[in-house]
Amino acid sequence: MGSVTVKGLVKQYSDVPALKGVDLNIREGEFYALLGPSGCGKTTTMRCIAGFEDITEGDIYIGAQRVNDVAANRRNCGMVFQSYALFPHYNVFENVAYSLTVRDLYRGSYGKRVKSFARLMSKKLGKPPKELYQKVMDALQTVELDHLAERGVGELSGGQQQRVALARALVMEPAVLLMDEPLSNLDKKLRNTMRTTIRTIQQEIGITTIFVTHDQEEAMSMADRIAVMKDGEIVQQATPTELYGKPLTPFVADFVGSSNIYDATVIDGRQVKINDQFVVHTNGVTENGEAKVLIRPEGIKILREHSESRNVIEGKVTMSTYFGPNIRYDVNVGEATVVVEQEFEPGIPVYDQGDHLFLHIPEERVLLL
Numbered sequence: 001m002g003s004v005t006v007k008g009l010v011k012q013y014s015d016v017p018a019l020k021g022v023d024l025n026i027r028e029g030e031f032y033a034l035l036g037p038s039g040c041g042k043t044t045t046m047r048c049i050a051g052f053e054d055i056t057e058g059d060i061y062i063g064a065q066r067v068n069d070v071a072a073n074r075r076n077c078g079m080v081f082q083s084y085a086l087f088p089h090y091n092v093f094e095n096v097a098y099s100l101t102v103r104d105l106y107r108g109s110y111g112k113r114v115k116s117f118a119r120l121m122s123k124k125l126g127k128p129p130k131e132l133y134q135k136v137m138d139a140l141q142t143v144e145l146d147h148l149a150e151r152g153v154g155e156l157s158g159g160q161q162q163r164v165a166l167a168r169a170l171v172m173e174p175a176v177l178l179m180d181e182p183l184s185n186l187d188k189k190l191r192n193t194m195r196t197t198i199r200t201i202q203q204e205i206g207i208t209t210i211f212v213t214h215d216q217e218e219a220m221s222m223a224d225r226i227a228v229m230k231d232g233e234i235v236q237q238a239t240p241t242e243l244y245g246k247p248l249t250p251f252v253a254d255f256v257g258s259s260n261i262y263d264a265t266v267i268d269g270r271q272v273k274i275n276d277q278f279v280v281h282t283n284g285v286t287e288n289g290e291a292k293v294l295i296r297p298e299g300i301k302i303l304r305e306h307s308e309s310r311n312v313i314e315g316k317v318t319m320s321t322y323f324g325p326n327i328r329y330d331v332n333v334g335e336a337t338v339v340v341e342q343e344f345e346p347g348i349p350v351y352d353q354g355d356h357l358f359l360h361i362p363e364e365r366v367l368l369l
C-alpha cells in the first residue's frame with residue numbers, strides 16, 4: 001500500500017496549460033476524490049500519477065519512491081475507467097485473469113503452465129494453475145461476482161461489468177487504486193449502490209484510492225478528503241464536512257452543495273447588506289467593505305408569522321419544487337432571490353407560488369467567503 005505525493009505538478013499540452021502546479025498529499029489507505037468541472041485537469045492529474053503522461057514539471061512519489069522516471073507498468077497502480085474496458089470475447093474469470101497472467105509472465109514468476117494459459121486465453125482454457133485460479137476467485141469474491149465467473153461479460157449488467165473492472169484492478173494487488181469517473185455510465189440508483197460497494201471494498205482492503213468525479217454528491221458521500229480543482233489548479237483540499245461548512249471561495253461554495261451566494265457590503269463588521277436588498281447579522285467578524293456571502297438553503301428556517309427577532313425577512317414564493325425528501329422554495333426578497341430547502345414531513349405547511357412567508361436566517365448561517 002502507498003501514499004501518493006504530488007509536488008508542483010505542471011502539465012502543458014502544446015498550448016494548453018492543463019495543470020499549473022498541483023500539490024497533493026494523499027495518505028496511505030485514504031479515499032481521495034478529485035472533484036471539479038469538465039476540463040479542470042482531474043484526468044490529467046490521474047494519468048500523470050499512473051505514468052501515462054510525461055509531466056512538464058514537478059515530482060510524483062508513490063510511497064517513498066519518486067516515480068517520475070518509472071514506467072507506468074512498474075508504478076503498481078490499478079486503474080478503473082468509466083468505459084470498463086473489458087474484453088468482450090472473454091468471460092468474467094478470463095477478464096480478471098488476463099492482466100495477472102500478462103504481468104506475471106512479464107515478471108517470469110509463473111512457469112510454463114501459465115505461459116500456455118496466456119497463449120490459450122482466447123481459446124478458453126479449461127483449468128488454469130491453482131495459484132492463479134485462487135487469486136482470480138478471491139478478487140471476484142471481493143466484488144461478489146465469484147458465482148458468475150464463467151459468464152460472458154456481454155451478459156452482465158452495467159454494475160456487474162464495473163465490478164469486473166474493479167476485480168481486474170484489485171487482482172494485481174496494486175499499491176494505489178485509480179478510478180476515473182467509474183460510475184458515470186450507470187443509472188442513478190445503481191450508481192448509489194455502487195458507491196457503497198466501492199467504499200466498503202476500499203475500506204476492507206485499506207487501499208489508497210484516488211477517485212475522479214465531477215459529481216459533488218459522489219465525492220462527498222465517498223471520500224475521506226476531496227480536492228476541488230478549477231482551471232488546472234487545486235482551489236481547496238479538505239474533508240467533505242469542512243468543504244461544505246467552510247468553503248474558501250464562491251466557486252467551491254457553489255460547486256459543493258446548493259448555495260445562495262451574494263455580493264454584499266459589510267457595514268459594521270457584523271451587519272451585512274445583501275445585494276443592496278436586505279440586512280442580516282453574522283457572527284463572523286470581518287472588515288467593513290465589499291464581500292461575498294454564502295447562506296446554505298437548508299440553514300434557513302421558514303416562519304409562519306412575523307417575528308421581531310433578528311434576521312427575519314419577508315419574502316414571496318416564486319417557485320416551489322418538490323424533491324421527495326425535500327421541498328425547495330425560490331423566494332423573492334426585494335429584488336434578491338433566496339433559495340430555501342426544507343425537509344418534507346407530513347403535516348408541515350407547504351407554500352405555493354405567490355405565497356408570502358417569513359424567513360429566519362440564523363447568524364451562524366451567514367458565512368463570509
Ligand SMILES: Nc1ncnc2c1ncn2[C@@H]1O[C@H](COP(=O)(O)OP(=O)(O)OP(=O)(O)O)[C@@H](O)[C@H]1O
Pocket residue numbers: 013014016017018036037038039040041042043044045214
Ligand atoms: N491529449 C491532450 N492534448 C491536448 N489537450 C488536452 C489533452 N488531454 C487533455 N487536454 C486538455 O487539458 C485540460 C484538462 O483536461 P482533463 O481531461 O484533465 O480534464 P477533466 O477535469 O478530467 O475533464 P472531464 O471531466 O471532462 O474529463 C482540458 O483543457 C483538456 O482539453
